Amino acid sequence: MxxxxxxxxxxxxxxxxxxxxxxxxxxxxxxxxxxxxxxxxxxxxxDVETTLSKTNEKFEKRMRAIKMLTKKHNLPNLQGQSVELMLTLWKEAKEITKNVKP
CATH class of the missing domain: 1.10.287 (Helix Hairpins)
Structure with a gap:
């Protein structure tokens, strides 16, 4: 439901x-x-608060990885990038951070 x-x-x-x-x-x-x-x-x-806290930690970890990937790919920043590129970076960041502690 x-x-x-x-x-x-x-x-x-x-x-x-x-x-x-x-x-x-x-x-x-x-x-x-x-x-x-x-x-x-x-x-x-x-517990909603614990779930949200863990989700925020995961998001922050992935965003740090995306920023690192942005530099690696010689992109000035994320603004104005295509949705396709953003999704590709997100997937790469997900792989990088899979087993990394916060």
């Missing part, structure tokens, strides 16, 4: 983006997805 709700929220985000809705609408839809993710944590018996 909660996973289906998350899928529905993702669809609503995609629709808002595809329809070029104002950023506030997209933000509201993303907020709904975050609320659903919190519900999923609770339903799964996980």
């Amino acid at each position: 909660i996973l289906e709700q998350a899928i529905d929220e993702c669809r609503e985000i995609k629709e808002a983006i595809d329809d070029a809705e104002p950023p506030e609408r997209v933000q509201a839809e993303i907020g709904d997805l975050l609320h659903t993710a919190i519900s999923l944590c609770i339903f799964s018996g996980l």
